[in-house]
Amino acid sequence: MLKVENIRKDFPILSRHVNGKPLVYFDNAATSQTPQQVIDAIVDYYSNYNANIHRGVHTLSQEATDKYEAARQTIQNHFNAKHAHEIIFTSGTTHSINLVANGFSALLKKGDEVIVSTLEHHSNIVPWQMLCERTGAILKVIPMNVEGELVMSDYDALLSNKTKLVFVNHISNALGTINPIKEIIDKAHNVGAAVLVDGAQACPHVKTDVQALDVDFYVASAHKMCGPTGVGVLYGKEVWLNKLPPYQGGGEMIAEVTFKKTTYAELPHKFEAGTPNICGGIAFGAAINYMDNIGFDAIASYENELLDYGTQKLLEIEGLKIYGTSKHKTSVISFNLEGIHPYDVGTILDKMGIAVRTGHHCAQPIMDFYKIPGTIRASFAFYNTKTEIDALVEGVKKAKMMLS
Structure with missing residues (x-):
């Protein structure tokens, strides 16, 4: 089992604040963070x-x-x-x-x-x-x-x-x-x-x-x-x-x-x-x-736990749709709020210190298939926590309230 709090201490950037809020970094699919050892x-x-x-x-x-x-x-x-x-x-x-x-x-x-x-x-x-x-x-x-x-x-x-x-x-x-x-x-x-x-x-x-x-x-x-x-x-x-x-x-x-x-x-x-x-x-x-x-078996097990938790919590938000629902997937959740542009949601989340990726993710044929301009993508790594996912969920709820 991963000792996530100890692992987080290896990553200096995870202790910083963004816009006065503790950084929640969920853009790992674009670039992961770097431990002190590296x-x-x-x-x-x-x-x-x-x-x-x-x-x-x-x-x-x-x-x-x-x-x-x-x-x-x-x-x-x-x-x-x-x-x-x-x-x-x-x-x-x-x-x-x-x-x-x-x-x-x-x-x-x-x-x-x-x-x-x-x-x-x-x-x-x-x-x-x-x-x-x-x-x-x-x-x-x-x-x-x-x-x-x-x-x-x-x-x-x-x-x-x-x-x-x-x-x-x-x-x-x-x-x-x-x-x-x-x-x-x-x-x-x-x-x-x-x-x-x-x-x-x-x-x-x-x-x-x-x-x-x-x-x-x-x-x-x-x-x-x-x-x-x-x-x-x-x-x-x-x-x-x-x-x-x-x-x-x-x-x-x-x-x-x-x-x-x-x-x-x-x-x-x-x-x-x-x-x-x-x-x-x-x-x-x-x-x-x-x-x-750290061990990739332990990493995969923990990240799957984060994926399941994040999926469950986000789907509790009315009007939220997840794209990519295969039983065989890794810790990435691409989603949209009905009637709201993903860029606008991402901007509000950033004000709360939450880093996600918005857009077509250099995968435009996928977006064309779903007939959407892009998605909000939250991608989790082994140094993320369920508490951070809770912050994301609250941030999405706030964005929905502000933009609806």
Whole structure:
């Protein structure tokens, strides 16, 4: 069982006030907060061994390199990748997806088909649209139902020997729906297609085993799981990473450069051109260690408790509707008040120190499906409490009274 009050002490920001009220932070699906242990890792890097990596023979460079590569190993172990060189550091999930999409420009041809789902974040839609424009491939879409779940029978019908790639998120950022990704992966592999899973929203809540899933690519961002912004990871099976051409040219990703020909470095450096976010990578490793020490089973159990409690309390408010009602979901509640714009509710909640996200959450096709402009999204983390949910409920009631 989590000792939440002790955990909250690790997060300095949770003790601050906003607009004269204690901060209630329910925007974790956008960015989680950062514990002191990760902040300390950032300060330690810049205070004690700030240097460029992989190139220097001096002590600081060697220390920074060792810490950076140790973080890669931490990430490998966390996701159970077979090789450390299958872990590519990127600037985040969006960068990771674009890296793969760019690589497949050389592998697809006109008439090939790629599949995405209606539940995707824009960052897992737009790169594939751009890829199809470049290659002449055809984009197909798995539809959703009113509960916010993918219609798997339609997915079955979309698959064929023309399907080359399938892209789906592990968990919907807008609705919290947990997708059946193992089934999606297995069915794609049956027709010879590769699969990329957007794990940005899953990584704070579940511990993913990429080998057990047999997924070809899995992408995530540090800032969703208690780490810093501006750093993320691409896991790719070695066989696929070797097939893809480099995404960027520059230092570090080369083996030998002449004006006649350049040869590229081995994995993972082939995809890590230039000076990386060294501190970010190290801090990402520290964040994963922090969450692993708490334990993802305990995190999931507690967050499900928060989800059930929040759902029950919010549904007691007349005129409140929740979008995304799958039995398989994580601690995200997207809702609206009848006749009231979500932005207006979010503004009033902010005056009460309550941080929620309003809008389409970079998932406009979902909002179009429900024929709404957006939702109010409250997303809970393992450091949130039922008392904070009570404050949210009272805030929503007040907003309803003021805006009706």
